[in-house]
Amino acid sequence: MINILWAVVFVLVAPLIGGLVAGIDRKITAHMQGRVGPSILQPFWDVGKLFEKENAVVNETQVFYAICYVIFMAFTGALFFAGANLLLVIFSLTLAGIFLVLGAYAANSPYSYVGAERELLQIMAYEPMVILAAVGLYVATGSFAVSDMAATTVPVIILIPGLFLGFLYVLTIKLRKSPFDISTSHHAHQEIVKGVTTEFSGPSLAWIEISHWYETVFLLGFVYLFFAFNPLLGIIAVIVVYLLEILVDNTNARVKWQLALKSSWLVAAVVSVVNLAALYLLSGGVS
Amino acid sequence: MQIAQLLLFLILFPLIAAFFLLIAKKDMDRDWIVKISAVAIGAVSIFLLISTYDKGTMLVSAIPADQVGLGMFIIEMLVALFILCLGIRHKKWLVVALILIQSAMMLYFELVYAHGVHVASNLFIDEFSTIMALIIGIIGSLICVYSLGYMKFFHEHHKEMPDRRPWFFAILFLFISAMFGLVFSNNLLWVYFFWEITTLCSFLLIGYTRTEEATNNAFTALWMNLLGGIAFTGALIWLAMAGGDTMGLSDLLANGKAIALVPAALIGFAGLTKAAQMPFSSWLVGAMVAPTPVSALLHSSTMVKAGVYIIVRFAPVYQSSIVGYLLAFVGIFTFLIASGIAISQSNAKRVLAYSTIANLGLVVACAGIGTYEAIWAAILLIVFHAISKSLLFLATGTVEHRIRSREIDDMNGLIVRMPKIAAMMVIGIAGMFLAPFGMLISKWAAIQAFIDAPFGFLFVIILAFGSAITVFFWAKWMGKILTVTTDSQRIEGEVDKSEWAAILSLAGLSLITTLVFPLVSIKLLEPFIFQNYGVVASITQDNIIIMILMMFMIVLLPLSILLPHRKHRHLAPYMGGRTTTQDLRFSGSLGVQKKTVLSNYYLQPYFSEAKLKPAGIWLCSALIVVMLLAAALKGVIL
Numbered sequence: 001m002i003n004i005l006w007a008v009v010f011v012l013v014a015p016l017i018g019g020l021v022a023g024i025d026r027k028i029t030a031h032m033q034g035r036v037g038p039s040i041l042q043p044f045w046d047v048g049k050l051f052e053k054e055n056a057v058v059n060e061t062q063v064f065y066a067i068c069y070v071i072f073m074a075f076t077g078a079l080f081f082a083g084a085n086l087l088l089v090i091f092s093l094t095l096a097g098i099f100l101v102l103g104a105y106a107a108n109s110p111y112s113y114v115g116a117e118r119e120l121l122q123i124m125a126y127e128p129m130v131i132l133a134a135v136g137l138y139v140a141t142g143s144f145a146v147s148d149m150a151a152t153t154v155p156v157i158i159l160i161p162g163l164f165l166g167f168l169y170v171l172t173i174k175l176r177k178s179p180f181d182i183s184t185s186h187h188a189h190q191e192i193v194k195g196v197t198t199e200f201s202g203p204s205l206a207w208i209e210i211s212h213w214y215e216t217v218f219l220l221g222f223v224y225l226f227f228a229f230n231p232l233l234g235i236i237a238v239i240v241v242y243l244l245e246i247l248v249d250n251t252n253a254r255v256k257w258q259l260a261l262k263s264s265w266l267v268a269a270v271v272s273v274v275n276l277a278a279l280y281l282l283s284g285g286v287s
Numbered sequence: 288m289q290i291a292q293l294l295l296f297l298i299l300f301p302l303i304a305a306f307f308l309l310i311a312k313k314d315m316d317r318d319w320i321v322k323i324s325a326v327a328i329g330a331v332s333i334f335l336l337i338s339t340y341d342k343g344t345m346l347v348s349a350i351p352a353d354q355v356g357l358g359m360f361i362i363e364m365l366v367a368l369f370i371l372c373l374g375i376r377h378k379k380w381l382v383v384a385l386i387l388i389q390s391a392m393m394l395y396f397e398l399v400y401a402h403g404v405h406v407a408s409n410l411f412i413d414e415f416s417t418i419m420a421l422i423i424g425i426i427g428s429l430i431c432v433y434s435l436g437y438m439k440f441f442h443e444h445h446k447e448m449p450d451r452r453p454w455f456f457a458i459l460f461l462f463i464s465a466m467f468g469l470v471f472s473n474n475l476l477w478v479y480f481f482w483e484i485t486t487l488c489s490f491l492l493i494g495y496t497r498t499e500e501a502t503n504n505a506f507t508a509l510w511m512n513l514l515g516g517i518a519f520t521g522a523l524i525w526l527a528m529a530g531g532d533t534m535g536l537s538d539l540l541a542n543g544k545a546i547a548l549v550p551a552a553l554i555g556f557a558g559l560t561k562a563a564q565m566p567f568s569s570w571l572v573g574a575m576v577a578p579t580p581v582s583a584l585l586h587s588s589t590m591v592k593a594g595v596y597i598i599v600r601f602a603p604v605y606q607s608s609i610v611g612y613l614l615a616f617v618g619i620f621t622f623l624i625a626s627g628i629a630i631s632q633s634n635a636k637r638v639l640a641y642s643t644i645a646n647l648g649l650v651v652a653c654a655g656i657g658t659y660e661a662i663w664a665a666i667l668l669i670v671f672h673a674i675s676k677s678l679l680f681l682a683t684g685t686v687e688h689r690i691r692s693r694e695i696d697d698m699n700g701l702i703v704r705m706p707k708i709a710a711m712m713v714i715g716i717a718g719m720f721l722a723p724f725g726m727l728i729s730k731w732a733a734i735q736a737f738i739d740a741p742f743g744f745l746f747v748i749i750l751a752f753g754s755a756i757t758v759f760f761w762a763k764w765m766g767k768i769l770t771v772t773t774d775s776q777r778i779e780g781e782v783d784k785s786e787w788a789a790i791l792s793l794a795g796l797s798l799i800t801t802l803v804f805p806l807v808s809i810k811l812l813e814p815f816i817f818q819n820y821g822v823v824a825s826i827t828q829d830n831i832i833i834m835i836l837m838m839f840m841i842v843l844l845p846l847s848i849l850l851p852h853r854k855h856r857h858l859a860p861y862m863g864g865r866t867t868t869q870d871l872r873f874s875g876s877l878g879v880q881k882k883t884v885l886s887n888y889y890l891q892p893y894f895s896e897a898k899l900k901p902a903g904i905w906l907c908s909a910l911i912v913v914m915l916l917a918a919a920l921k922g923v924i925l
C-alpha cells in the first residue's frame with residue numbers, strides 16, 4: 001500500500017540527511033587524507049552559494065533537464081519510501097538518470113558529451129544488478145512492494161548474501177565513488193573536466209547536487225531492505241556500508257570504463273545465477 | 288451472422304482496394320483510394336471491437352469450406368509456380384529446392400488427407416484476434432497513408448528506379464488482407480494459406496526497387512520463410528495423420544498437449560522464421576533495403592507479428608514443456624544478442640531492425656514460458672511495440688528524405704533542424720524504453736511473469752542484462768536528437784500532409800494507449816487469459832495511479848518551457864581553454880579552422896555484429912535442433 005505521508009517526509013527531509021551524509025563523507029575523507037576538512041555543514045553552504053550565482057548556460061534546455069532530473073529523483077525516492085513496487089522505483093530511477101544524460105547531450109559540448117556517453121555506460125553497468133537485487137528481494141520476501149519488504153520478518157540477508165554483495169559492488173557506481181566515478185566525480189582527478197556536469201553551473205548545478213543527496217538517501221534505504229527484519233541491524237548495516245564506500249573511494253584509483261562495465265556485469269551474472277539458483281533449489285523448485 | 292460479415296469484409300475489402308490500386312495510374316486516384324480504404328479498414332476494425340465486446344470467443348461456421356479450400360489450394364500452387372519461375376530465372380537454387388519440397392508436401396497432403404479433414408468453423412474471433420485486428424487495421428492503414436507521400440518523394444528523387452507504385456500499393460493492401468485472414472482463421476489450413484501469402488508479399492515488397500541488393504535480400508527473406516512454411520506443412524500433415532479432426536485451432540488447443548506438442552513445435556519453428564529470431568534474423572535486417580514504409584509495415588503490424596501471433600496462440604501447449612522452454616531460450620537469447628548488436632549499429636534503420644528482433648525475442652520467450660502472466664506480458668509487448676516501432680520508422684523515413692542520411696550521427700541537433708519530427712521521434716524512442724511508457728510496462732510484466740515461472744530466474748537474469756543494453760542504445764540516440772546545435776538551419780519545410788497525419792496519429796496513439804492500457808488489459812486481455820487459463824494477470828491500482836502520475840509529469844513538464852522565465856546568460860561550451868566560436872569551430876594546427884564533430888559510442892570491440900551474430904546463430908540453431916528433436920521424441924513415444 002502506498003503511504004503518501006512517507007513520500008512527503010522523504011521529499012522534505014531527504015535533502016537534509018543527504019547533505020549531512022555528504023558533509024560527514026567529506027570530513028572522514030579529509031581525515032583519511034590527513035587533512036582537517038571542512039565543516040560537516042559545508043555541502044549546504046556550497047549549494048546555497050550555487051543558488052546565488054548567475055545561471056550561465058550553453059542553451060536554455062539544460063535548465064529544464066536539470067530540473068526534471070531533481071523532480072524525478074525526488075519522485076523515485078518518494079515512491080520508494082511510500083512503499084511502492086520496487087521495480088517501478090528502479091524504472092523511475094532510470095528515467096531520472098536519463099534526464100541528466102540528456103542535459104549533458106543538449107549542451108553540445110565535447111566534455112559533457114563524453115560525460116553523457118560514460119554516464120550511459122554506467123547505467124548499463126549497474127542496472128542489471130539493481131534489477132536482480134530487486135528480484136532477489138522479491139523471491140526472499142514474496143512481494144515486490146517496498147512496504148512489504150520493509151515489514152518482513154524473513155532474514156533476507158541470509159537468503160540473498162550474494163545479491164547483496166553484488167549490489168554493494170554497483171553501489172560504488174551509483175554513489176559516484178572511485179574506482180567507478182567514471183562520468184563525473186567529486187574529486188579533482190577527473191580527466192574529462194567535470195564530465196556529465198561540465199556545462200552546468202549556478203542553480204542548475206545546485207539542483208543536480210540536491211538530486212545526488214536524494215539519490216544517496218534512496219540508495220541507503222535500498223541497503224536497509226536487506227536487513228529490514230531487524231531495524232537496528234539495518235541502520236548499523238547502512239552506516240557500515242557507507243563507511244566502507246568512503247574507504248573504497250579513498251583507497252582506489254579510478255579505473256577505465258571497460259573494466260567497470262566488464263567487472264560489474266561479471267559480478268552481477270555470477271552472484272545472481274548462484275544466489276537465485278540456490279534459492280530456487282532451496283524452495284523446492286516450485287514457485 | 289453479422290460477425291461473419293465483418294470478418295469477411297476485413298479480409299476481402301483490402302483485396303478490392305488492391306485491385307483498384309493496381310489499375311489506378313494517376314496519383315490523384317491512388318491518393319483517394321488509399322485514404323478512403325484506410326479510413327474504412329480502420330473504422331471497421333474499431334467497429335469489430337465494439338461488436339465483439341464482452342462476447343468471448345465466437346466461431347463462424349457459415350462459410351462453405353470445401354470450395355474455398357480448393358480455391359486456396361489452387362492459389363497456393365500458382366504462387367509456388369510463380370516462385371519457382373523467379374527462382375530459376377535468378378538462379379536461386381535453394382529457393383527452388385525449398386519450394387519444390389513444400390509443394391510436394393502440400394500436394395501429398397491434398398491428395399491423401401484433404402478429404403478427411405473437417406473443420407466445423409473456419410473463422411473465429413476472440414479478444415486476442417480483436418487486438419491483432421486493431422493493430423493491423425489502424426497501424427497498417429496509417430502506414431499505407433504515409434506511403435502515399437513517401438513513395439511520391441521517393442520516385443521524384445530516385446529517377447533511376449522504375450515507378451511501380453500501382454503494384455506497390457496493391458501488394459500493401461494484399462498484405463493487410465492476408466494478415467486479417469491469418470488472425471481470423473480457425474482452420475489451420477486457412478492459417479497456412481494466409482501465412483504463405485504474407486511470405487509472398489514481403490518477398491515482393493523487399494525486392495521492390497529491383498536493385499541487385501534488394502533482389503538478393505528478398506530471396507534471403509524468401510528461403511528463410513519457406514523453411515518455416517515447410518515446417519508448417521509438416522505440422523498439417525502430422526495433424527492429418529493423427530485423425531484430421533483437430534485441424535481447427537480451437538479444437539486443437541482444447542484437446543491439450545497430447546496431439547498438439549509436435550505440431551506446436553513445428554509451427555513454433557515456422558513462427559521463429561517469420562518473427563526473424565536468431566538464426567533467421569538476417570532477413571529482417573536485409574529487408575531494410577526496401578522503402579521505409581515497407582520496413583514499418585513488416586516490423587509493426589504485419590509479417591513478424593504473424594510469427595509471434597501464432598506462437599502466442601500455441602502458448603498454452605508450450606507451458607512447462609521442454610519444447611516451450613527451448614523455444615523461450617531461443618527468444619530470450621535473441622533478445623540479449625540482438626540488443627547487443629543494436630549498440631554497435633550507427634544506421635538508424637538497422638538499430639530499429641535489431642531492436643525489433645530483440646523485442647520479438649522477448650515475446651517468444653514469454654510465449655514459450657506460456658504461463659498466464661507471461662501471455663499477458665507477451666500481448667502487451669506486441670501492442671506497444673507495434674505502435675512505437677511504426678512511429679519510429681515513419682519518422683526516420685521522413686528525416687531520411689530531408690537530411691539524406693540514415694546515420695544516427697547525422698541526426699545531431701535534429702530538435703533544432705526539424706523540431707516537429709524530432710519531437711515525434713523522441714516520443715517514439717521514449718515509448719521503447721522509458722517509464723511509464725508501454726514497452727517498459729510490458730518488460731516489467733515480463734520480469735514478474737518470468738520470476739513466477741519454474742526456472743524463470745534464468746530468464747530474468749538474461750532479461751535484466753538485455754534491458755540495460757536497451758537503455759544504452761536508445762538513450763544515446765535520443766541524446767543525439769536533443770543536442771541543441773547553434774549553427775543549424777531549420778530544414779523541416781513542409782512535411783507531406785499524409786506523412787504528417789500518419790506520424791501524428793501514431794504519436795498520439797502511443798501516448799493514449801499508455802494512458803488507457805489498464806482498460807485494454809481489463810476489457811480485452813484479462814477475459815482472453817481467463818478463458819485460456821482460468822486465472823487473471825493484472826496490475827494493481829496503486830501502480831496504475833503512479834504510472835498515470837508519471838505520464839502527466841512527462842507530458843506537462845516540457846510545457847513548462849512555454850512559461851515566462853528569466854533569460855539566462857549564454858556561454859560557449861568549454862573547449863579546454865581553446866578559443867572557439869559559438870558553433871564549436873577552433874583553430875587547429877597550421878591555422879586550419881576545424882569544426883568539432885561529436886560521435887556516439889558504438890563499443891565495436893564488444894558488441895560488433897561480426898562478433899555477436901555468429902554466436903547467436905550457433906546458440907539458437909542448437910537450441911532449435913534440440914527443440915525439434917525433443918518434440919519428435921515425445922511424438923514417437925506417444
